[in-house]
Amino acid sequence: MANLINEAEIRGTWAPIIEEATGINESSKLAWMSEYCHNHKLYEDANIMSLNPGMNLAGMGNTSFPTDGANGSGDKAPTLLPLAMQVAAQTIGLDLVPVVPMAGPMGLLSYLDFVYEGGTLGANAANGGADGTVHPTYIRTALAESAGDTKVGTSRIDGLNIIKLGADTLAAGLVTVTYADAELVPALEDHIPEFSGAKDANALGAPMSRGLGESTPDKVMGLSLFSKSVAAETFQVAAAVTREQVQDLKQFGVDAIAQVEAVLTNELTQSINNHILLTMRSIAGTNLFGLDGGVPKTMNIAVTGGETKGDSHRRILTAILAAGNLIAQRGRRGAGNFAVVGGKVASALQGVAGFVAYPMANTINQVAGAIYPLGSIAGINVYTDPSVAFDDVEILVGRKGDGNGPGLVFMPYLMAESVQTIVEGTMAPKVAVKSRYALVQAGFHPGTQYEKFSLLNFEL
Numbered sequence: 001m002a003n004l005i006n007e008a009e010i011r012g013t014w015a016p017i018i019e020e021a022t023g024i025n026e027s028s029k030l031a032w033m034s035e036y037c038h039n040h041k042l043y044e045d046a047n048i049m050s051l052n053p054g055m056n057l058a059g060m061g062n063t064s065f066p067t068d069g070a071n072g073s074g075d076k077a078p079t080l081l082p083l084a085m086q087v088a089a090q091t092i093g094l095d096l097v098p099v100v101p102m103a104g105p106m107g108l109l110s111y112l113d114f115v116y117e118g119g120t121l122g123a124n125a126a127n128g129g130a131d132g133t134v135h136p137t138y139i140r141t142a143l144a145e146s147a148g149d150t151k152v153g154t155s156r157i158d159g160l161n162i163i164k165l166g167a168d169t170l171a172a173g174l175v176t177v178t179y180a181d182a183e184l185v186p187a188l189e190d191h192i193p194e195f196s197g198a199k200d201a202n203a204l205g206a207p208m209s210r211g212l213g214e215s216t217p218d219k220v221m222g223l224s225l226f227s228k229s230v231a232a233e234t235f236q237v238a239a240a241v242t243r244e245q246v247q248d249l250k251q252f253g254v255d256a257i258a259q260v261e262a263v264l265t266n267e268l269t270q271s272i273n274n275h276i277l278l279t280m281r282s283i284a285g286t287n288l289f290g291l292d293g294g295v296p297k298t299m300n301i302a303v304t305g306g307e308t309k310g311d312s313h314r315r316i317l318t319a320i321l322a323a324g325n326l327i328a329q330r331g332r333r334g335a336g337n338f339a340v341v342g343g344k345v346a347s348a349l350q351g352v353a354g355f356v357a358y359p360m361a362n363t364i365n366q367v368a369g370a371i372y373p374l375g376s377i378a379g380i381n382v383y384t385d386p387s388v389a390f391d392d393v394e395i396l397v398g399r400k401g402d403g404n405g406p407g408l409v410f411m412p413y414l415m416a417e418s419v420q421t422i423v424e425g426t427m428a429p430k431v432a433v434k435s436r437y438a439l440v441q442a443g444f445h446p447g448t449q450y451e452k453f454s455l456l457n458f459e460l
Contacts, residue, residue: 007031010038032099036412039103092373092383093276094410096338098403102413102438105232109411110225111442112404114187116195118222121175121182135175138192139163139182146178152199155190157330157445162192186444187221188332195219230438232413235271237264238432246429257429261418264433268416272435274387277340279408279439281396284450287330288323302457309459313348314355316395316455317362321378323397323451331406331448336399338381342392346374346384348460393455406443407450413437 014034019025024033100109119136138152140160145151148166155162162185169175175182185192193205196219198212208216239260246256286296299319301312324336341349353364353375364375364382374382380397388394401407417434 007035010034014038029094029099032101036101036415039101040414042103093273095373095381095383096280096340096398096400097276097408097410097439098401099410099412100403102230102232102411105413105436107230107411107438109228109230109403109409109438109440109442111228111406111409113224113226113406113443115184115222115224116187116192117220118224119184121184135165135170136184137165137170138185138195139165139175139179140185140190141179141182143179143181149178152192152194153190157189157448162190183444184224189330189445189448226442228440228442230411230440232411232436232438234434234436235268235275236432236434237267238430239264240423240428240430242426242428257420257431260431261433264418264431265416268433268435270387272437273385275439276408276410277385277387277396279441280340280398280450281394281452283408283441283447284396284398284452285326285330285447286452288319288326288451288453296453298454298456300456303459310352310355311357312458313352314358314360316345316348317352317355317360317377319453320380320382320395320397321360323395323453324378324380324399326451327397327399327449331399331445333401333405333449334399336380336397336449336451338383338398338400339377340383340385340396340398341374342388342394343384343386343390344458344460345393345395345455346382348458349374349377349382351460393458394452395455396450396452398450401449403442406446406448407441408446409440409442411438411440 011031011034014037015030018030018033018037024030115136116138117136120133121136121139122133140155140162142160145161145163146169148168150164150166151161152164153162154160160183163179165175169178193199195205197205198208199205241256241260249256289297289299291297299315301315303309303312320339323339326336328335349364350366353362353366360378362375362377364377372384372386374384376382385392399407403409413436415435415437417436418431420429420431422428423430
């Protein structure tokens with residue numbers, strides 16, 4: 001389902017409505033929420049119900065939800081835009097990832113990456129096979145180089161060998177046969193020293209002499225557009241109230257149905273937040289303090305002689321800053337711009353927000369309870385994760401990109417779909433809410449955009 005108007009018109013139509021209803025005024029968030037609202041309207045316009053136009057209407061019959069072995073009644077499930085916007089506004093996880101709305105339950109995520117000389121791994125021959133494609137000159141592989149091929153380096157991200165393919169391998173079209181795990185070489189994460197110059201005695205790369213430069217053709221850096229097929233997945237939950245609850249709560253000014261929808265919205269929000277954060281933690285690197293026997297090292301912040309607890313807590317700020325800089329070094333797209341901590345660590349950060357001995361620029365809010373989000377440290381926005389234990393001492397640092405590079409991308413189809421029915425027999429109302437979206441790992445090394453570490457001997 002394609003957008004029928006341009007993005008500027010979409011935003012001009014929906015951004016004022018969203019800002020008035022939710023209070024959100026962040027430019028990037030208004031952009032994707034406006035696009036979602038437009039897609040949502042197209043979805044609703046395409047779902048029109050009609051009855052039998054005859055004189056004697058047959059009626060719709062009883063409503064029912066689908067169960068094992070039986071279909072549901074087929075009622076239209078209205079996607080309530082206010083409910084969807086409420087979920088979008090409350091889901092802090094959406095502040096941590098780029099959001100690309102989908103117009104349907106399936107879609108393509110396209111992102112850009114630079115590779116060394118490009119090419120197609122499955123090409124039939126070096127100079128164009130039956131499909132008109134060409135093999136790459138350089139590949140990444142866990143295998144050792146074959147005869148006639150040359151190892152020109154090692155990936156600094158995952159240690160894979162970077163191989164320059166020889167004429168025999170290319171001419172025979174045996175790249176994927178010889179190297180079954182072959183991948184293209186990303187130019188930002190990895191580096192081939194000899195690519196733009198000449199190989200020196202230490203294979204570190206050196207500039208070419210004038211004569212060599214004149215006789216050497218330029219090697220081409222390829223800008224490649226990659227596409228990944230995605231399908232929306234589902235979180236769903238329902239709740240029911242009795243007729244008596246609906247009737248009797250009115251005397252207290254309470255709308256029972258509204259309260260039920262608020263609880264269901266909170267459930268969806270927490271589920272989406274957890275899904276995003278758990279996925280980030282599962283792919284995050286543990287390079288800040290290295291490994292100790294295969295186990296990630298932790299930062300020891302125990303108080304030593306002459307130190308106070310404030311001194312040890314101040315070191316957490318430096319560690320977060322270091323993790324952000326490490327993301328910039330490994331991913332080469334920019335520094336980390338957010339961190340997620342538990343309540344205990346958040347309290348320590350609040351306590352040293354105004355640390356005088358070694359001041360670090362921050363906007364940490366020291367008001368009790370105001371820990372979600374917390375503020376920023378050296379430009380890194382800090383969020384508290386309420387789903388982890390208060391004394392959880394793991395810190396996740398990451399970078400929110402623009403959707404065109406590596407990392408996680410959130411692709412919503414229906415942020416919140418709601419259907420309300422009347423249960424046959426009791427005539428009590430039942431509300432069901434569903435969220436459908438895709439969380440996609442994009443790029444060659446999405447994990448380079450996230451780092452995590454834990455604190456050892458941490459005390460408040």
